[in-house]
Amino acid sequence: MTVRTRVAPSPTGDPHVGTAYVALxxxxxxxxxxxxxxxxxxxxxxxxSTASSERMILExxxxxxxxxxxxxxxxxxxxxxxxxxxxxxxxxxxxxLLDSGHAFRCFMTADELTExxxxxxxxxxxxxxxxxxxxxxxxxxxxxxxxxxxxxxxxRTPREGTCVIQDRLRGAIEVPWDxxxxxxxxxxxxxxxxxxxxxxDDHHMAITHVLxxxxxxxxxxxxxLLYQAFGWQMPELVHLPLLRNPDKSKLxxxxxxxxxxxxxxxxxxxxxxxxxxxxxxxxxxxxxxQFDLSEMLEHFDLDRISLGGxxxxxxxxxxxNGVWLRDGLTEDEYAQxxxxxxxxxxxxxxxxxxVRQRANKLTDLAPLASFFLQGLIDLKPEDLxxxxxxxxxxxxxxxxxxxxxxxxxxxxxxADGIQAVLREMAExxxxxxxxxxxxxxxxxxxxxxxxxxxxxxxxxxxxxxxARIRHAVDTLAPISKKEQGRxxxxxxxxxxAHVAALAAQG
RNA sequence: GUCCCCAUCGUCUAGUCAGGCCCAGGACACCGGCCUUUCAAGCCGGCGACGCGGGUUCAAAUCCCGCUGGGGACGCCA
Numbered sequence: 001m002t003v004r005t006r007v008a009p010s011p012t013g014d015p016h017v018g019t020a021y022v023a024l025x026x027x028x029x030x031x032x033x034x035x036x037x038x039x040x041x042x043x044x045x046x047x048x049s050t051a052s053s054e055r056m057i058l059e060x061x062x063x064x065x066x067x068x069x070x071x072x073x074x075x076x077x078x079x080x081x082x083x084x085x086x087x088x089x090x091x092x093x094x095x096x097l098l099d100s101g102h103a104f105r106c107f108m109t110a111d112e113l114t115e116x117x118x119x120x121x122x123x124x125x126x127x128x129x130x131x132x133x134x135x136x137x138x139x140x141x142x143x144x145x146x147x148x149x150x151x152x153x154x155x156r157t158p159r160e161g162t163c164v165i166q167d168r169l170r171g172a173i174e175v176p177w178d179x180x181x182x183x184x185x186x187x188x189x190x191x192x193x194x195x196x197x198x199x200x201d202d203h204h205m206a207i208t209h210v211l212x213x214x215x216x217x218x219x220x221x222x223x224x225l226l227y228q229a230f231g232w233q234m235p236e237l238v239h240l241p242l243l244r245n246p247d248k249s250k251l252x253x254x255x256x257x258x259x260x261x262x263x264x265x266x267x268x269x270x271x272x273x274x275x276x277x278x279x280x281x282x283x284x285x286x287x288x289x290q291f292d293l294s295e296m297l298e299h300f301d302l303d304r305i306s307l308g309g310x311x312x313x314x315x316x317x318x319x320x321n322g323v324w325l326r327d328g329l330t331e332d333e334y335a336q337x338x339x340x341x342x343x344x345x346x347x348x349x350x351x352x353x354x355v356r357q358r359a360n361k362l363t364d365l366a367p368l369a370s371f372f373l374q375g376l377i378d379l380k381p382e383d384l385x386x387x388x389x390x391x392x393x394x395x396x397x398x399x400x401x402x403x404x405x406x407x408x409x410x411x412x413x414x415a416d417g418i419q420a421v422l423r424e425m426a427e428x429x430x431x432x433x434x435x436x437x438x439x440x441x442x443x444x445x446x447x448x449x450x451x452x453x454x455x456x457x458x459x460x461x462x463x464x465x466x467a468r469i470r471h472a473v474d475t476l477a478p479i480s481k482k483e484q485g486r487x488x489x490x491x492x493x494x495x496x497a498h499v500a501a502l503a504a505q506g
Numbered sequence: 507g508u509c510c511c512c513a514u515c516g517u518c519u520a521g522u523c524a525g526g527c528c529c530a531g532g533a534c535a536c537c538g539g540c541c542u543u544u545c546a547a548g549c550c551g552g553c554g555a556c557g558c559g560g561g562u563u564c565a566a567a568u569c570c571c572g573c574u575g576g577g578g579a580c581g582c583c584a
Binding site: 008009010012042044045047048106110113117121124125126127128129152154167170173174175176178179180181184186187188189191193194195198213214215216217218219239241242244246248249250276279280281282283285287288289303306307308309310311313315316317318319320322326 | 507508509510511512513514516517518519520523531532533534535547576577578579580581582583584
């Protein structure tokens with residue numbers, strides 16, 4: 001049997017380093033065994049999936065040096081490789097489960113569900129919740145469906161006994177069945193959830209081994225149940241430890257830059273980033289720190305995976321990147337990398353229009369544009385003090401923090417959208433736009449005035465902006481847990497009040 | 507709260523499955539020194555961990571149990 005693995009990112013945001021980490025291990029495992037590595041796009045969330053996210057994820061994975069044998073861009077014998085294009089397959093699968101009694105229709109509305117969940121929680125129940133439609137006779141269920149009542153299809157789960165799943169790294173894992181919920185398999189929009197789609201696709205794509213994040217362990221019983229219901233052979237499960245923030249929680253963009261694009265923009269080499277990800281939970285037999293993909297592949301062994309969740313330590317990544325920069329490249333290659341990174345037509349082309357009116361000589365460009373080429377900006381508290389219209393450090397910190405939160409909601413990171421969001425923020429906070437913006441100039445460029453802010457932010461990119469703003473806030477004073485909670489509440493209320501006011505206006 | 511996973515320096519880890527070679531090795535960071543016109547880089551040195559308690563054993567970082575701690579899941583997200 002040929003080993004076949006896959007990585008299945010969801011195109012709902014920026015390319016995540018965790019995706020590259022999981023992809024790397026899947027790639028190495030498949031290739032080590034002479035097998036194939038597949039890339040599949042899990043875009044069953046109609047609301048959040050975007051084409052641009054998918055494009056960025058593919059580009060980012062290629063950038064770090066990964067490639068796949070089958071995927072939406074390269075095709076393959078088991079396509080299509082985008083779940084939104086495989087809808088029929090899941091519908092059929094769901095119908096099969098309905099007929100075999102392994103699944104049932106649930107007619108609860110979203111509101112009913114929310115209420116039931118609250119009641120369930122309040123009751124102090126220690127078992128998973130059960131739908132009132134679990135045992136609705138099939139004829140009645142069919143009748144309601146035919147009448148046009150909205151429904152989802154849920155998995156019928158055993159209520160007694162213990163489920164045993166096998167994890168390649170951990171051995172047997174036992175989960176009481178009464179803890180396993182009646183997972184929605186098909187949503188009311190007719191699209192499958194991850195759970196159904198992933199089982200159906202892994203089977204049809206002949207996936208033999210699933211290397212995925214540890215966060216999936218708790219849904220493994222449901223997946224196993226599905227394989228059994230379909231009468232399919234289940235792939236071997238390998239749950240990888242999760243990448244962590246410095247505080248040990250699951251790596252998240254609120255606490256740490258997680259986008260591959262950020263590390264690219266910050267001047268990390270793809271080889272170094274991939275090398276570093278290969279050092280997460282894994283080590284070379286001789287413990288060497290620097291290695292490339294082919295070397296990792298040569299020595300890859302699942303048994304060398306350690307199970308403690310590794311903290312993604314940017315400082316060590318920086319050191320490793322330095323090693324690559326110093327020892328891994330010839331001078332010509334180095335020069336080429338610098339050009340690829342920022343000294344190219346495309347990147348300079350974005351910056352030139354912003355600086356040319358402000359410069360009399362080419363030498364004027366360096367001081368005007370240097371911050372486009374920097375990482376974090378070195379700031380002293382005084383740099384962020386004495387703004388007209390701002391009374392205190394806390395006000396500055398709040399302006400920056402709230403604005404950052406507000407910007408998170410932006411679907412597409414470009415100047416016009418950024419402008420709209422910040423204008424709205426000024427209104428919400430009841431300050432003039434120019435007052436609100438003043439700290440941004442310093443936080444982002446280190447100077448009181450610079451190139452036009454919104455366009456500048458667009459070019460810098462979401463992650464650099466986020467990192468610099470956070471750094472500026474920290475320069476004045478790090479946000480304490482208490483403050484975080486208080487501000488979040490106040491922010492939510494202010495936004496709600498603003499929305500209400502707008503609605504009242506008509 | 508319930509269930510599940512995990513546990514070696516601050517961080518990444520070797521060693522754990524096949525107990526003795528480990529009063530625990532390497533790397534990052536930090537501190538000190540050497541080199542050097544400066545700063546880096548490099549080299550040398552220092553600091554620093556088997557979470558706790560019970561067992562099993564001649565012998566435990568390694569095996570077993572409990573506790574504690576950390577993490578994850580509990581969505582018509584993935």
